Amino acid sequence: MADWITLLPPVLALALAVWTRNVYWALGLAIWTSETLIAGGNPALGLLGGVERAVSVFGSEGNTRILLFCLIIGALIEYMRRSGGIAGMVNWLVRTGAAGTRRRAGAVTALTGTLIFVETNISLLTTGIMGRPLFDRLKMSRERLAYIIDSTSAPVSILILLNGWGAFVLGLIAEYDLENPLAVLVATIPLNFYALLTLAGVWLTVISDRTFGPLRAREEQTIAANDDAPEEETGTGSAFNMGVPLLVLVGGALGFMLWTGGGNMLEGSGSQSILWAVCIATAVAFLLLLRSGKEPKGSLIETGFKGMGDLLPAVTVIFLALVLGASLKALGTGEVLGSLAGSISFAWALPAIVFVVAGITSFTTGTSWGTYGILVPVAIPLALGSGVPPSLALAAVLGGGVFGDHCSPISDTSIIASLAAECDHIEHVRTQLPYALSAGLLAVVSYLAAGIATTL
Numbered sequence: 371m372a373d374w375i376t377l378l379p380p381v382l383a384l385a386l387a388v389w390t391r392n393v394y395w396a397l398g399l400a401i402w403t404s405e406t407l408i409a410g411g412n413p414a415l416g417l418l419g420g421v422e423r424a425v426s427v428f429g430s431e432g433n434t435r436i437l438l439f440c441l442i443i444g445a446l447i448e449y450m451r452r453s454g455g456i457a458g459m460v461n462w463l464v465r466t467g468a469a470g471t472r473r474r475a476g477a478v479t480a481l482t483g484t485l486i487f488v489e490t491n492i493s494l495l496t497t498g499i500m501g502r503p504l505f506d507r508l509k510m511s512r513e514r515l516a517y518i519i520d521s522t523s524a525p526v527s528i529l530i531l532l533n534g535w536g537a538f539v540l541g542l543i544a545e546y547d548l549e550n551p552l553a554v555l556v557a558t559i560p561l562n563f564y565a566l567l568t569l570a571g572v573w574l575t576v577i578s579d580r581t582f583g584p585l586r587a588r589e590e591q592t593i594a595a596n597d598d599a600p601e602e603e604t605g606t607g608s609a610f611n612m613g614v615p616l617l618v619l620v621g622g623a624l625g626f627m628l629w630t631g632g633g634n635m636l637e638g639s640g641s642q643s644i645l646w647a648v649c650i651a652t653a654v655a656f657l658l659l660l661r662s663g664k665e666p667k668g669s670l671i672e673t674g675f676k677g678m679g680d681l682l683p684a685v686t687v688i689f690l691a692l693v694l695g696a697s698l699k700a701l702g703t704g705e706v707l708g709s710l711a712g713s714i715s716f717a718w719a720l721p722a723i724v725f726v727v728a729g730i731t732s733f734t735t736g737t738s739w740g741t742y743g744i745l746v747p748v749a750i751p752l753a754l755g756s757g758v759p760p761s762l763a764l765a766a767v768l769g770g771g772v773f774g775d776h777c778s779p780i781s782d783t784s785i786i787a788s789l790a791a792e793c794d795h796i797e798h799v800r801t802q803l804p805y806a807l808s809a810g811l812l813a814v815v816s817y818l819a820a821g822i823a824t825t826l
Contacts, residue, residue, distance in 0.1 A: 376701050379404035380734035383694065383780055397690035397780060404697040423700075424693045433692050435641040436491075436782075439648045440685045440789065441678045443495055446648060448677025449655035450499070450615055453662045454607015460503040462609040475504040476518065476576035483522030484569070486620060490783055491644055493523035496616055498790025511592040512793035513585055513801040514575075520787035520802060521572045524738065524772045525565035539768065542746040548760060557761035561820065564725070564769035564813040568776070571805055583804035588797065611662065615655040622647030681789060688789075691736050691780050698735050717756035718825045721817035724749050725766040725773070729810060732774025736781045741771040759824055766817055773813070776806035 383400030386392075405423060406416025427433050450456050464470045468478060479501040486493040497519045505515045536555065543551045560566075575581060581589050626646050627638030656674070659665055665673060724745065732741040745767045753763035775781040779799045788795035 375407060376698075377734065378407070379694070379698060379701070380736075380780070394687065394690065397687070397694055400780075401690065401694050401697055404694065404701050408697070408701055420693070420697070423697050424689075427689065427692045427696060432641040435645040436692070437685055437689055439491070439645045440688055440786070441681060442645075442648050442652055444677035444679070444681035445674035446615060446619075446652040446655050446677070447499060448673055448680070449652065449659045450612045452665055452673055453611040453655065453659040454664065455609065455611030455613070455615070455655070455658070456499075456503050456607070458607035458609040459500065459612040460507060461607075463504065464507070472508050472510060472579050473576060475501070475508050475510065476514075476579070479504065479515065480518050480522055480572050480576050483519050484526050486523075490523045490527050491786055493526070494519050494783070494786050494790045496620060497522070498787070498792075499616070500612075502792060509593050511585070511588045512791045513588045513797055514581065516787045516791035516793050516798040517585060517802045517805065518572055518576070519790060520776065520784055520798070521568050521805065523787070524775060524783055525568045528768050528772055529559055529562060529565050529569075539742060539746065539764070542742060543750060543760075543764065547754070548750075554761045554764060557759075558765035558768060561762050561765035562769045563765070563816040563820075564773045564809055567809040567812050567816075568772075568806070571809055575805075583801070585801035585804070588801055607662075611655070611658045614658065615651045618654050619647050619651040622650050685789075687785050687795065688782060691782055691785060694780060695735055695737050695782075717758055718821040719818065720752060720756055720758045721762050721766040721821045722814050724752075724763055725770040725813060725817050728767045728770025729774040729777070732771045732781070733778040734774075736775075736778050738771030738775045738781075738783070741774065742767060745770075757825055758821065762817075762820055762824060769813060773806060773810045777803055777810075 379400040382403055383396045386396035386399060401420045401423065402413070402416050404416075405419035406413050409415035409419055447456075463475075463478065468474060479497050482500060483493050483497040486496055498515065501515045501519065502512070505512065540551060540555050543554060548554050580586075623643045623646075626643035628634075629638070630642055631638030652674070656670060659673070660667065660670060728741050728745050731744060732738050735741065746764065749763040749767050750760055752758070753760045775783050777799070778784065779796060784799060784802075785795060788798045791798070
C-alpha cells in the first residue's frame, strides 16, 4: 500500500465534515474507509472491521472512563440546574460585580480555565458549566465561550506541567541520552510559542471585548437574536447548589490524582480521577436537589437520565472520534506523517518543520497525545544529531500537537469544549480556526528565528 493512501481517511473526514456540517457521517465514513484499506480494499470486511474496532475502544479503560464521565456530567448539570444552583451562581457573580460586564465575565471564565491546569477535561467542563449562563445573560455567543475554554485548557496544561501531560512527555524523553530529562522538559515552557501566543490571544480578546472573522459574525447574530427576543428571567436559587458540586469535582479530581499516584500527582490517573470525582459530585448535586424540594422524589432518577440523554449526541461524536483514532493508528497514518520530519535538509528549519508536522499529525488524527507518542521519538534524535537544542524541538512538538487539536473537527478536546459550551461543534471549530491559524503562523516564524539563532 502506498504511504499516501493512509492519509485518505482523515482527509475524507475533514472534507465531509466541512461540506455537510455533519460530523457523524464524516467520522463514520472515515472509519469505514480506514478499515477497508486495512482489509486490503474489501468494503464488506471494512464494515465488519469498523464494528470490531468500535468494540475494541472499550478494551481501553481510559476510553471507557472518558465516555462514562461525559454521560454522567449531563446528570450533574441537570441536577444543578433543577436545584437552582446555576441561576444562583450567575446571580451571585453579577450581584458581587465579579462578572457583571462582558469583560469581567470573560475574564472570570478565562481565569478559571487558566487556573485549572491539572486535567484538561476538568478545566473544560468546569469553565463551560460556569460560563454558559454568564455568557447567555450578557449576550455573548456560546462559540466565544467554547473558544475561551478550548484555548486556555490545553495550552495551560502543556505549559504548567504538574499534570498527566508532563508525566507522559517526561516518560517519552527519558528513553534518550539526555543529561537531565526534567530540565529539558522545563526548558520547553518559554519555547512553547503556540501555547503562549494562544493564551495571549484569549486574554486580548477578553480585555478588548473584540472578536474577528466568523466568531465576530456569530457574536453579532447572538446580540441580534437576544435583542429581538423577550427578556427572560434568570431564575432564583442558591449558588451553594452549584458551588459545592463544582468544588467536589475539582477537589476530588486533585485528591484522586494524588491518591492514584501514590502521593505524586504526576503519576496519577487522570481518567480514573475525573470519573470518580464526577460520580461523587453528581451524588452531591442529587442530594442538594433532594434537599431543595424542587423536584418530586420519585422523578430524581429520571431527571438524571434526561441530563445524560441531552449529552448523548456529543458522547457519540467522542466515541466515533476514538474509533477513528484507533483505526488510523492500526493503518499507520501517524507514522507516515512522522517520517516526513526525517527528510529535513537544514538544521535551522527543524523546529519550524517539526511544529508543522506535529500540527498536521494532530489535525488528521484528532489527538495531541498520540502526536507526541509518534513525533517525540523522531524529534529528539533529530535534534541531538543536528545540534538543535532538544528543548526547542520538544517544545515545537508539544505546541504543534495543541495547534492541530485546535484546528481539527475530530479532536477529542475540541469536541468536549463544544459539549461543555453547548454549541454546535463545527461552528466552534470554524470560529476558532482563524485564532488558531494566526497563533500558528506566528509560532512558525518564531521557531524559524529560534532555529537560526541556535544553529547558525
